[in-house]
Amino acid sequence: xxxxxxxxxxxxxxxxxxxxxxxxxxxxxxxxxxxxxxxxxxxxxxxxxxxxxxxxxxxxxxxxxxxxxxxxxxxxxxxxxxxxxxxxxxxxxxxxxxxxxxxxxxxxxxxxxxxxxxxxxxxxxxxxxxxxxxxxxxxxxxxxxxxxxxxxxxxxxxxxxxxxxxxxxxxxxxxxxxxxxxxxxxxxxxxxxxxxxxxxxxxxxxxxxxxxxxxxxxxxxxxxxxxxxxxxxxxxxxxxxxxxxxxxxxxxxxxxxxxxxxxxxxxxxxxxxxxxxxxxxxxxxxxxxxxxxxxxxxxxxxxxxxxxxxxxxxxxxxxxxxxxxxxxxxxxxxxxxxxxxxxxxxxxxxxxxxxxxxxxxxxxxxxxxxxxxxxxxxxxxxxxxxxxxxxxxxxxxxxxxxxxxxxxxxxxxxxxxxxxxxxxxxxxxxxxxxxxxxxxxxxxxxxxxxxxxxxxxxxxxxxx
Numbered sequence: 247x248x249x250x251x252x253x254x255x256x257x258x259x260x261x262x263x264x265x266x267x268x269x270x271x272x273x274x275x276x277x278x279x280x281x282x283x284x285x286x287x288x289x290x291x292x293x294x295x296x297x298x299x300x301x302x303x304x305x306x307x308x309x310x311x312x313x314x315x316x317x318x319x320x321x322x323x324x325x326x327x328x329x330x331x332x333x334x335x336x337x338x339x340x341x342x343x344x345x346x347x348x349x350x351x352x353x354x355x356x357x358x359x360x361x362x363x364x365x366x367x368x369x370x371x372x373x374x375x376x377x378x379x380x381x382x383x384x385x386x387x388x389x390x391x392x393x394x395x396x397x398x399x400x401x402x403x404x405x406x407x408x409x410x411x412x413x414x415x416x417x418x419x420x421x422x423x424x425x426x427x428x429x430x431x432x433x434x435x436x437x438x439x440x441x442x443x444x445x446x447x448x449x450x451x452x453x454x455x456x457x458x459x460x461x462x463x464x465x466x467x468x469x470x471x472x473x474x475x476x477x478x479x480x481x482x483x484x485x486x487x488x489x490x491x492x493x494x495x496x497x498x499x500x501x502x503x504x505x506x507x508x509x510x511x512x513x514x515x516x517x518x519x520x521x522x523x524x525x526x527x528x529x530x531x532x533x534x535x536x537x538x539x540x541x542x543x544x545x546x547x548x549x550x551x552x553x554x555x556x557x558x559x560x561x562x563x564x565x566x567x568x569x570x571x572x573x574x575x576x577x578x579x580x581x582x583x584x585x586x587x588x589x590x591x592x593x594x595x596x597x598x599x600x601x602x603x604x605x606x607x608x609x610x611x612x613x614x615x616x617x618x619x620x621x622x623x624x625x626x627x628x629x630x631x632x633x634x635x636x637x638x639x640x641x642x643x644x645x646x647x648x649x650x651x652x653x654x655x656x657x658x659x660x661x662x663x664x665x666x667x668x669x670x671x672x673x674x675x676x677x678x679x680x681x682x683x684x685x686x687x688x689x690x691x692x693x694x695x696x697x698x699x700x701x702x703x704x705x706x707x708x709x710x
């Protein structure tokens with residue numbers, strides 16, 4: 247990780263002035279930023295060209311003089327004539343931080359892209375190297391933070407003394423503040439002007455309940471690529487006291503949690519179950535019963551072959567609160583990887599997800615009929631028995647010429663593709679790349695982009 251050439255900080259300007267020397271568009275842009283603060287903003291220039299009339303600023307239409315910097319916290323030089331030269335010299339002489347617009351080497355500080363939810367401020371800086379990137383990052387953060395979050399932040403500040411008096415336990419305080427700043431009800435109340443009353447009620451409930459009620463979030467981690475995680479999942483990972491994750495969830499996703507969150511790998515992988523499902527159920531109930539917020543991270547979507555139903559039943563029986571956070575299932579990621587339209591007008595009217603592992607003959611007969619009717623099959627957990635399943639589908643009436651596409655490690659950089667026909671897959675055991683696989687079967691598969699896929703019929707595969 248590289249080192250910073252600037253030190254990020256928040257600089258006090260309350261009760262002081264921000265002086266902007268220059269009267270053009272550059273000065274106007276800086277003024278729009280400066281008026282977001284409580285400082286007095288002063289524009290000084292002999293030539294006032296831009297229209298500052300809509301801004302709460304003082305405009306002084308004369309040459310700059312050194313005394314203009316009395317009581318000044320920051321100086322922006324947005325004009326490079328004689329006024330600019332004089333202002334730079336005066337700022338340097340007084341030790342006032344200086345920003346010379348568009349001249350990074352003369353700047354004491356840079357103006358970051360700002361997400362403002364006063365009193366909450368998020369600043370993004372690239373030290374002047376890539377302002378476009380800073381703006382793009384800002385746009386993403388803007389989408390994450392609701393407009394009313396600043397009012398909630400002020401509520402948190404107003405309650406600080408009362409929280410210290412009513413809640414002595416450190417983790418309990420953190421849980422209160424997390425509930426306060428993430429509650430849609432509190433935000434709605436704050437926006438309606440009733441925030442103080444709602445926040446007081448929440449504080450009294452936390453003080454009365456001690457550690458507070460535990461909670462389990464069953465979160466879909468997606469197929470393995472960190473940038474396919476939902477925004478909600480990222481937020482809840484930051485709130486969780488404990489992260490309970492499966493073997494297939496990548497480290498990068500787990501590390502999105504709080505640094506001080508406990509991490510427990512329940513390690514369910516093919517042929518090696520370090521935790522039984524019953525043990526996982528018991529673990530979730532115990533942790534939440536201790537008042538902890540638990541992020542139960544599951545690969546893909548928790549409701550699709552994630553055994554979420556068993557965990558939900560255990561939580562319901564124990565009276566533990568829970569919520570489901572959907573994720574990108576591997577079949578959908580595989581379809582995206584290969585531009586395969588699993589439903590296609592006049593070709594495939596439906597899409598069936600099923601697990602090939604442990605499928606009985608009746609299920610295979612049903613799948614064969616579905617595939618023959620035009621539906622697309624997406625078979626999970628069938629890599630080691632792919633040839634056997636293909637042969638049984640053909641035996642039950644599925645056409646040997648049906649297109650087949652296989653994606654190993656869908657949604658990841660190391661994905662591997664295989665394509666051919668159901669008959670080609672049935673002819674022999676394919677030595678697939680390591681990792682979980684999705685097997686697509688159906689006419690719609692031929693419409694996908696399988697140009698880089700290994701050919702099931704022509705490639706030589708060794709037995710795994």
